[in-house]
Amino acid sequence: MMGRPTVITGVGVAAPTGVGAEAHWANLLDSKSGITRISRFDASGYHVQLAGEVHDFDASDHIPRRLVAETDHMTHLAFAATQEALDGAQLNSAEHSDLELSVVTANSSAGAAFGQRELEKLYSEGPGAVGAYMSIAWFYAATTGQLSIRHGLRGPCGVIATEQAGGLDALGHSRRALDKGARAVVVGGSDAALTPYGVVAQYANGNLTSCTDPGRAYLPFDRAASGYVAGEGGAMVIVEDTASATGRGAPILGELAGYAATFDPHPRTGRPSTLRRAAQLALDDAQLGADQIDVVFADGYGTSAMDTVEVETIAALFGRRAVPVTVPKTATGRLYAGGAALDVVTALLCMRDGLIPPSINITDPAFDDQLDLVIGAPRDAPVRTALVLARGYGGFNSAVVLRRPDSLHQ
Amino acid sequence: MKVHFLRWVAEIMAAPRAVITGIGVVAPGQPGREQFWELISNGRTATRTISLFDPAEFRSHLGAECIFDAEREGLSHQQIRRMDRAGQFAVVATREALADSGLQIGSVIPERTAVSIGNAIGNSILMEQEYRVLSDNGSRWLVDERYAVPHLYSAVVSSSIATEVAWDVGAEGPTSLITTGCCSGIDSVGYAFDLIREGAADIVVTGATEAPIYPITAACFDTLRASSTRNDTPASACRPFDRDRDGLVLGEGSAMFVLEEFGHARARGARIYAEVIGYSARANGYHMTGLRTDGREMAQAITAAMDQAQINPDQIDYVNAHGSGTRQNDRHETAAYKSSLGGRAYEVPISSIKSMVGHSLGGIGSIEIAACALAIQRDVVPPTANYETPDPECDLDYVPVTARELKVNTVLSVGSGFGGFQSAILLSALKDRAA
Amino acid sequence: MSTQFSLTDLKSIMRRCTGADDAQDLDGDILNVRFRDLGYDSLAVLEIASNIQRAYKIAFPDEAIEQILTPADVLSFTNIAQAA
Numbered sequence: 021m022m023g024r025p026t027v028i029t030g031v032g033v034a035a036p037t038g039v040g041a042e043a044h045w046a047n048l049l050d051s052k053s054g055i056t057r058i059s060r061f062d063a064s065g066y067h068v069q070l071a072g073e074v075h076d077f078d079a080s081d082h083i084p085r086r087l088v089a090e091t092d093h094m095t096h097l098a099f100a101a102t103q104e105a106l107d108g109a110q111l112n113s114a115e116h117s118d119l120e121l122s123v124v125t126a127n128s129s130a131g132a133a134f135g136q137r138e139l140e141k142l143y144s145e146g147p148g149a150v151g152a153y154m155s156i157a158w159f160y161a162a163t164t165g166q167l168s169i170r171h172g173l174r175g176p177c178g179v180i181a182t183e184q185a186g187g188l189d190a191l192g193h194s195r196r197a198l199d200k201g202a203r204a205v206v207v208g209g210s211d212a213a214l215t216p217y218g219v220v221a222q223y224a225n226g227n228l229t230s231c232t233d234p235g236r237a238y239l240p241f242d243r244a245a246s247g248y249v250a251g252e253g254g255a256m257v258i259v260e261d262t263a264s265a266t267g268r269g270a271p272i273l274g275e276l277a278g279y280a281a282t283f284d285p286h287p288r289t290g291r292p293s294t295l296r297r298a299a300q301l302a303l304d305d306a307q308l309g310a311d312q313i314d315v316v317f318a319d320g321y322g323t324s325a326m327d328t329v330e331v332e333t334i335a336a337l338f339g340r341r342a343v344p345v346t347v348p349k350t351a352t353g354r355l356y357a358g359g360a361a362l363d364v365v366t367a368l369l370c371m372r373d374g375l376i377p378p379s380i381n382i383t384d385p386a387f388d389d390q391l392d393l394v395i396g397a398p399r400d401a402p403v404r405t406a407l408v409l410a411r412g413y414g415g416f417n418s419a420v421v422l423r424r425p426d427s428l429h430q
Numbered sequence: 431m432k433v434h435f436l437r438w439v440a441e442i443m444a445a446p447r448a449v450i451t452g453i454g455v456v457a458p459g460q461p462g463r464e465q466f467w468e469l470i471s472n473g474r475t476a477t478r479t480i481s482l483f484d485p486a487e488f489r490s491h492l493g494a495e496c497i498f499d500a501e502r503e504g505l506s507h508q509q510i511r512r513m514d515r516a517g518q519f520a521v522v523a524t525r526e527a528l529a530d531s532g533l534q535i536g537s538v539i540p541e542r543t544a545v546s547i548g549n550a551i552g553n554s555i556l557m558e559q560e561y562r563v564l565s566d567n568g569s570r571w572l573v574d575e576r577y578a579v580p581h582l583y584s585a586v587v588s589s590s591i592a593t594e595v596a597w598d599v600g601a602e603g604p605t606s607l608i609t610t611g612c613c614s615g616i617d618s619v620g621y622a623f624d625l626i627r628e629g630a631a632d633i634v635v636t637g638a639t640e641a642p643i644y645p646i647t648a649a650c651f652d653t654l655r656a657s658s659t660r661n662d663t664p665a666s667a668c669r670p671f672d673r674d675r676d677g678l679v680l681g682e683g684s685a686m687f688v689l690e691e692f693g694h695a696r697a698r699g700a701r702i703y704a705e706v707i708g709y710s711a712r713a714n715g716y717h718m719t720g721l722r723t724d725g726r727e728m729a730q731a732i733t734a735a736m737d738q739a740q741i742n743p744d745q746i747d748y749v750n751a752h753g754s755g756t757r758q759n760d761r762h763e764t765a766a767y768k769s770s771l772g773g774r775a776y777e778v779p780i781s782s783i784k785s786m787v788g789h790s791l792g793g794i795g796s797i798e799i800a801a802c803a804l805a806i807q808r809d810v811v812p813p814t815a816n817y818e819t820p821d822p823e824c825d826l827d828y829v830p831v832t833a834r835e836l837k838v839n840t841v842l843s844v845g846s847g848f849g850g851f852q853s854a855i856l857l858s859a860l861k862d863r864a865a
Numbered sequence: 866m867s868t869q870f871s872l873t874d875l876k877s878i879m880r881r882c883t884g885a886d887d888a889q890d891l892d893g894d895i896l897n898v899r900f901r902d903l904g905y906d907s908l909a910v911l912e913i914a915s916n917i918q919r920a921y922k923i924a925f926p927d928e929a930i931e932q933i934l935t936p937a938d939v940l941s942f943t944n945i946a947q948a949a
Contacts, residue, residue, distance in 0.1 A: 066575055086904060089883050090718075118715060119730060127609070129586050130552065136571075139561050142646055143568025147488050149919055150649035151882070152911035156718040156848055159551055160588060160609040165849025168713040174727055177713040177851065178617065181552075181589045181607040189606060196624055200710070201734070216573045217561060218586065223575070225583035283605035285540065286597040294602045297541065413583070414593035416605060653915050654908075655927055720907055 025262035030109025032101035035253040036072030048377040072251025072353030092131025094212040101256040109258040122175035122202040126186025126209030126357035131158040132218035175202040183412030187360030192279035209357035210254030240320030248322035254358020278306025278421035302419035320347030346394040347379040360410035367406040371424040448626035452531025452688030454523035458494035470812040490657035494681035494788030512581035514553030515641035519684035531688035544603035544631035548618030548638030550792025552588030612847030615795020620709035637686035640793030670753035670782035673821035681788025685800040703803040708739030708856035725766025731854040732770035743774035750843040753782020781829040785815035802841040
């Protein structure tokens with residue numbers, strides 16, 4: 021794709037496993053699940069009973085109340101994650117022209133809670149009841165717009181909607197922003213669709229589990245796989261040109277070494293999934309062979325059909341049981357536009373500490389002969405490179421290759 | 431000999447070029463590219479009283495609607511059932527674009543074919559209709575799951591629009607839904623432009639679509655008081671740059687393009703409408719709906735696009751404005767033209783086709799790019815309809831009322847959207863690179 | 866709603882619909898303080914107006930909205946509309 025060396029200098033998390041990257045990481049290493057019974061509303065009458073909710077989160081701890089009122093929960097979560105990432109990157113926005121700072125986010129289902137409230141007012145009271153903020157709070161671009169204002173980010177900004185692949189597509193797109201003159205890009209994604217209408221709509225895709233036991237519900241690559249659990253939240257990172265970041269003495273958390281995206285053909289064509297091609301192109305972009313990858317953060321969709329394709333892809337690329345594979349989203353559920361961004365942060369922490377977090381609750385792996393799935397406890401391993409895979413409903417495949425900072429010189 | 435060799439070397443080393451080889455349009459009025467051009471080049475307007483829902487209780491009763499019969503346009507019953515109007519427009523426009531380009535579906539190489547579609551508010555009509563049923567007309571917060579249709583999830587994610595187009599085309603390359611509010615229609619083509627330049631695809635099916643004319647969106651613009659209330663005179667309601675303009679008129683529609691790598695197009699003898707030569711996006715970081723009076727970031731986007739295209743303002747033959755018809759926008763972009771184009775701002779013809787087809791939010795940017803590409807091909811600049819009384823704050827040449835014939839080589843199109851997005855794209859007639 | 870719309874009523878709407886900041890003091894005499902200086906932007910003013918319209922079944926004309934700079938302006942327009 022392009023040769024510009026790009027690094028990540030800050031990370032922020034607002035997820036079911038914790039608000040704050042270290043809190044999230046500690047919970048992953050402890051195999052603590054963020055999946056619980058839905059508490060936001062009475063879900064007892066629905067097929068979906070469980071979700072990954074972001075716990076103990078008060079938006080007004082992170083942003084002024086006025087900003088809370090004019091934005092949806094998906095944006096509240098992004099505000100929190102972004103502040104943490106900016107603080108971590110020690111980015112002094114005063115030292116850059118505002119036109120050199122950008123933001124690219126991914127989003128999938130827009131501001132579900134804000135939207136359902138305003139739709140309810142519309143239909144129960146009439147058009148005059150729709151508030152002034154609906155036009156800016158619900159739409160998919162709201163988070164990018166608000167982050168741009170709050171942090172004075174006026175360079176090339178973007179918003180991408182490719183469901184769960186979005187977090188990686190946003191990362192790929194941030195490299196374009198750097199090519200166009202941005203010095204630093206705030207990038208990531210968040211989604212928050214845990215409302216009655218949102219949850220019912222998700223269940224309609226046929227891929228969510230209706231299992232009511234949080235410990236047995238979302239089991240990718242397990243014989244008892246019955247679908248996924250949805251969650252809310254996500255992550256944000258700061259992406260910079262390597263020379264620019266090292267020049268200003270920024271913390272270097274990892275290199276964005278490669279990225280690629282493909283799209284799956286319609287099943288009626290009989291053509292194969294293109295997930296493998298996405299992974300291969302990302303490896304090519306990183307100028308790495310499969311044998312140089314130390315861990316794969318799988319998409320782990322959680323249905324047997326999707327899992328089978330992913331296992332075949334990984335086995336074909338790497339060989340049987342040739343690389344450790346893990347799905348930390350077993351602790352959070354699938355976070356849609358926030359999910360792959362969170363996987364990237366998790367991968368960076370994994371590389372930093374040389375610990376691969378386990379896929380929790382997996383007790384009966386279905387592909388043991390092909391897949392070396394990390395389960396049970398975190399695995400000690402030197403991790404210099406990571407491949408992150410993401411698949412969005414409707415056929416989107418994306419892949420990112422990350423490298424540990426000290427391995428940049430090898 | 432030496433000069434030719436140097437040129438050849440320079441050409442090999444330059445980034446791939448991106449050209450438009452097919453255009454499909456579903457715009458207010460009759461569907462089809464030629465019907466769209468016929469409307470705008472004759473200065474006719476498609477702004478009317480809304481018929482897609484009963485606007486009686488709303489402040490603005492105005493909309494620019496597409497006369498669209500999905501079955502007649504070739505969509506299957508299942509496509510019609512599961513796709514929102516926006517998705518239907520996009521698939522139909524895509525088919526016209528592909529046919530127009532001379533490419534056969536089935537002849538594109540899947541892995542070298544990408545899709546990039548712009549859209550701001552998703553499958554909003556379908557989402558709203560289904561909401562009404564599940565919530566029993568807004569009476570139940572705990573919606574009734576028994577009424578969930580199988581395609582309900584596709585209705586609440588906008589990415590499904592990209593899926594439908596990619597399926598229809600057989601694309602397996604990078605496929606994205608670009609959603610930067612009212613700049614989506616420019617930014618999606620810009621994204622496609624980048625994909626071609628990176629060598630990620632030989633063909634990108636790109637463009638945008640929107641179908642926002644329905645209660646929730648109408649109510650939003652009512653509350654903001656951003657839409658025109660000239661309910662008694664719908665045909666002349668949208669009056670960009672005019673002293674008496676009173677707001678935008680919601681529109682709907684889609685424009686889709688085949689954006690092709692130049693060598694690929696030339697090798698198959700494709701007809702080329704125009705080349706994309708520059709693209710830039712900025713955000714104003716100022717306010718979600720408000721605009722600074724100096725138009726700084728729009729000016730920056732225009733300047734950056736010109737830099738990429740390596741042109742100066744005097745080479746711009748036509749500016750297709752954002753021109754939504756709100757008091758603040760038209761003032762804002764007039765200021766942006768003056769600061770980015772200098773003296774040329776006072777000479778170059780500038781027009782807003784929103785005066786004729788309304789503002790279709792995430793879709794309009796591509797509909798406007800279609801107008802630009804056709805303007806280049808046909809050497810005609812569409813007018814700003816309904817322009818009668820100059821506004822001292824908007825004192826440029828807005829091509830009032832009547833289309834103008836002139837040599838159109840290079841066109842600038844700009845967009846501005848909620849969230850502070852400001853985008854600019856430059857198209858030009860195909861030139862020899864060395865000329 | 867037969868009583869005149871008061872500053873207290875307005876403050877209650879301001880707090881409820883836009884989320885008053887802890888730091889921002891709406892207590893005290895804000896009658897002639899500009900909304901802008903109270904931290905309420907154009908959207909917030911529209912939101913306040915929209916809430917008043919719903920609660921008191923009145924309509925602010927566009928010209929009135931454009932002229933609203935302070936809480937006093939809101940009271941004056943509201944009372945005019947109520948009297949109409």
